[in-house]
Amino acid sequence: MKKSYQSLEVNSTNNMEQVTRRTLGKNILQLSFILLLTLSTSLFAQEGDPAKGKTLFNTNCASCHNLDRKMTGPALRHVEQRLSDDHGLDREWLSAWIRNSAAVVKSGDDYGNKIFDEYNGTAMTAFPQLSDQDISDILAYTAQDAPKPDPATEAASAGGGQAAQSGTSNKLVLGALALLFALLAVALILVRKTLNRFAEAKGVEVPEDQKGLPLWKAFVQNQFLVLVTCIFLLLASGYFVYGYLMQVGVDQGYQPVQPIHFSHKIHAGDNGIDCKYCHSSARVSKTSGIPSLNVCMNCHKSVYEYKGETTAEYSKEFYDGEIKKLYAAAGWDDAEQKYTGETTPVKWVRIHNLPDFAYFNHSQHVTVAGIECQTCHGPVEEMEIMYQHAPLTMGWCINCHRETEVKVKDNAYYEKIHAELSKKYGVEKLTAAQMGGLECGKCHY
């Protein structure tokens, strides 16, 4: 998405450059035409331009209003029509309300007070800066009919189908290949059989193997070979047993199924939300913290559906369902736009878990050392499903401490110790290990 935006911008600027260079004369003509147009629209000020209205609506109104959905304020589609039909209120009233709703409420206006009470006395922000033209633009935008099921989205869903089809076609190709190989194998066996039969029929003697010593007997008699094989087998099994034992208790690649399918790829990758937005306690405490649901609701009060890219496996319906799960757990009534108070804890499955005998502090690494989260947690912004990237073994910790240089520059706290230690070790830059990052008691006590 991001890329397409950028490329659009780049394109448009390129085009503009080309246009200014090539067709200056034409430009003047166009400009006068546009001027004429704007003049004519200002003559018919009440008409309003829905396109302009949309921009104005999105910058000024959309934080509290949606066209078809109750948010902080009421849904606004056909608001002008509804007001004049149901309550006999004209545009003058609407303009007064938009520019300063508090004054309308104070003046004792019936409908104004009714709406004010209905929305728990939340006063609408005043917009004195909106001109008559702006307001008629916005109202023109709200007066548009709801779009019918977009052909573009249908095409997109069809595209999803195609993607699924290509997935199956891949499987088909693989299956066909496997079948081919099987056929080949059968054919070979058959050919061999027929050749043997020919040989028998023509009386050609296929030279039988000389019945000498069987291979294994010869092998046993050669003691040197037996010794070498034994050593080889011992070493090989030792290698595999060591490998097996060393991975016991290591959860690298652990990827549990979570109660809510939270995609780090969408949140941290596509939308570029900082890790510390949700995991805020990583800055200041030992644990990085699983965000409480109110942090999710900071955005998901407004973001009630998924509008990004989808695949066959992760469709829009799937993601929307996950948002519904969040609403259920947080006790958020999306239709009424308020909390019901009935909450259920989400039982997230913990992935990164150090053994009890090792101490690790996030704030020491995140805030003091300034290490990127990705150094240990891997490319989280690309993970659709979160998994453990690093082995989290002691060797892995120590390795990093040996290699990482401490950022002592411009840090008064480290000045003295840096001077002393760099004299002691005779080095310019200190690693975490030289600062005492290998002492047992730092992590085990």
Next chain:
Amino acid sequence: MKNIKLQMKGLIKISLLAFLMVVVVACKKDTRPNYQFMPNMYESVGYETYSESAAFRNGKEGQLPAEGTIPRGFKPFDIENTIEGYQLAKDSLNSPLDSTQIDLAKGKELYDIYCGICHGNKGDGQGNLVKREKILGIPSYDDAGRAITAGSVYHTIYYGKNAMGSYANQINEEERWQVVAYVMELKAKLEK
């Protein structure tokens, strides 16, 4: 013919071995944690963060402070989460930080994490989520109708406003005032 039979036998043995190996390998599943040598050295005796615990009535380790108590060093915020409270904060609440305590670099760091994603790193209401049309209608800080002050910004961070949620649990009191200082700086820049 005998030869072929022998070969077939060997083939069966080899495929059996391969099958066994596949079965052994397939036992390792990424959705399950690995074995541990001595679980009693790995698993904490004390409560782990966010763990379940039968010691509490609601079965959770994470508990709210007892009613009527505050953590040490915590300053309660007296102004209420109402429209009157907002107006009161807007008119009368001022930052407890003096000019030497204000650290705009820290304010910027926190602002970029928690606010910039919607409000834009310049405070013009053009954050990444707005550009991607996920969340709309974020006002610019120099919006005349709102005319924000340090007090109103603090109140909004503490309680949230309209579609914006509370950020009181993500940044502490001092950090909130640092962010407020940075927001007022951005507002001054926008109004230039």
